[in-house]
Amino acid sequence: MGKPMRIRAKASNGKTNVRALMAHPMEGGQRKDGSGNLIPAHFITDVEATHNGKTVLKAQWSTAVSQNPYLSFTFDGGAAGDKILLSWKDNKGDSRTDEVAIK
Amino acid sequence: MKKIKLSVALLSLAGGLVACTPMQKSSAEYDKLTAEALKSFHSKGIAKVERLQQDDSNRLCSQADVAGQPLDAATAKSIEEANFKAIQWPSDGKFLGDWKVGNKIAASGKGMTWKSKTTSNNGGNCYNCHQITKEEVSYGTLGPSLYNFGKLRGVTDPNSPAAKAMVEYTWGKIWNARAYNACSSMPRAGHNGVLTEDQVRHLVALLLDPKSPVNQ
């Protein structure tokens, strides 16, 4: 299980901007460890965001997304107090969902 | 200007005394406390605590740095003389190696840390502080530019008698920079066993060989 995400969702002018940081190594599978063994790829493959149960963004990622990924996007609507759910799953079957209220 | 500053300092010191702050310790007392603090280092890998023991050159230059005063001329001269005496000249009389190998040594900053497995195959760290070739734009500025080092000094044939003094100086400077400048910041690469005789030879070639990119 991953560490908590840092999510900020802010509503203004009828839109909601979501900015998120996810704690994940995003290991590319090209690096070697101290003893020369290849460190296997370990990365987030899928991200999904919902607002009050409706999907507002879906993403598919590769190992090329940087460690501790950052994501920012904006959708129409959203009011202070509404729930935003952000989920990721990775190539090892790990996943995480965090929730935040729009400010 | 200096005098005014000094008197202000004295005044504030006097003010401190009135306010009953304890007497300032002497520099020697602080040195003693510093020696105590140095016990909070430990050996790790090849980096042993013995590395903290300063030789006279380092001790005197550090003291001058703390005091914010340059060394007096006589002390500086004695440091330079002692370091010059310690220079090892090439055992076979050959000063110049292969500039291509030299450029690789100059680019490498590896070696001698507590993570290093051996004390050999060290880099020269040269690009960290010096511009060297035109091609490499990622260079440091702690030392002067060495681009066109040989060309600017009129070295057209490093093997000629005319070039002898410059060739020797270049060797000596890389081997032990403090022989020419008592408190130079440049590591004493040969003197401290960071680079081998062979490696120094390649670096001399990098700087003086007319075919080296340094002199293009």
Place this chain on the structure above:
Amino acid sequence: MKTTRREILKTTGALGTLVSLGIITASQAQAAAESRPGFASKDLAGALQAIGGKGSESDKVKVSAPDIAENGAVVPVGAASELPGTTDMWVLVEKNPTPLAAGFTIPAGTSADVDLRVKMGQTSDVYAVVKANGQLYYAKKETKVTLGGCGG
């Protein structure tokens, strides 16, 4: 109350709220990877082919990336489209071992404007490809990657 700053609800591993994001096994993940068109392609042409091409260059598509990245491990990249009916967006780094870095599905009501950070192995063009009303459009920008540091 320690969660005032973020009000986090930990639902890791819970399936309930998001049906599409259940716990999957490594082999399922592998199968999923194979069903991800373009992500395995080792060159730009192959990656573009897998997503349906790159269409025509459009000034309605914006790719934001720095002129110079001080460290290729983290390069801020944004993709945006002003084309109505934008449903999909992709970010590709031409010179990466596998150029396709990320793909986004943009539901109606979501701005076609995302920012993220990608790794770049070397100086390269960064592409944003978008699908709007079934047609593909793209924009590109070069980012130089510098390396520095003193080794140690």
Place this chain on the structure above:
Amino acid sequence: MKKHLVLLAFAATTAVSGAKADSIAAGIAEYRAMLQDGNPAELFEMSGEELWTTPRGPKNATLEKCDLGKGPGVVAGAFVELPRYFADTGRVQDLESRLLTCMETLQGFDSDKIAKTSYNKGEQANLRDLATYVAGQSRELRFNVPQGHEKERDMYEVGKRLFYLRSGTHDFSCNTCHGEKGKRIRLQDLPVLSSNPGDGIGFAAWPAYRVGNGQMWTMQKRLNDCYRQQRFPEPDFAGDATIALGVYMGVNAKGAMSIAPAIKR
């Protein structure tokens, strides 16, 4: 806030001269500015905040009564007044050292054991997150490291001597790289640390997230790696040498604004 950081980034790179260098510097400044939004250091801050309020250790206690110098439980503004003298330990302590004390006295952890643990491992990782959290609670405040106690003044003088101590296989001191304005190692700008380097530079920028290796580095780790590259033996974690250097740099940085936790290349 964001605008201010952009200006800082520009200031840090204007030292590079020449037309080509100028465009490189402007490009790198743009890159650094783009990175400011969404600094992964926030993940570590969040973790640290949670650790601060979670009952842990053999005594199953939180750190909420920890005295960082401004009274038990006061976190805001504590970082910019550290290192300082603490009467209960009789020592001048920096942030990490003081957190170790609190973890031992309040939570029952063995602080020596934590100090000897590898960075990023076990309780060291927790200590790192705690330090990041505490530093973040002084964001945009100005450094005011105290010099009222004799031991604080002693540590400044010791730190100064350590700063200028040339030794090791390369004869390096801290001053070799951090003594003169406008210098670089390769393309990396070097802050002057023997005087005040200004807002958000040097002592006022750590802890920082390093994008190159994706790690969060505290000042203790920053100094540890400086000494590694200086080819010195390893300083003890939160030992007197590193704390003395912290006092020296912190007092020199008086009035400089803290941007910690920062983001670095």
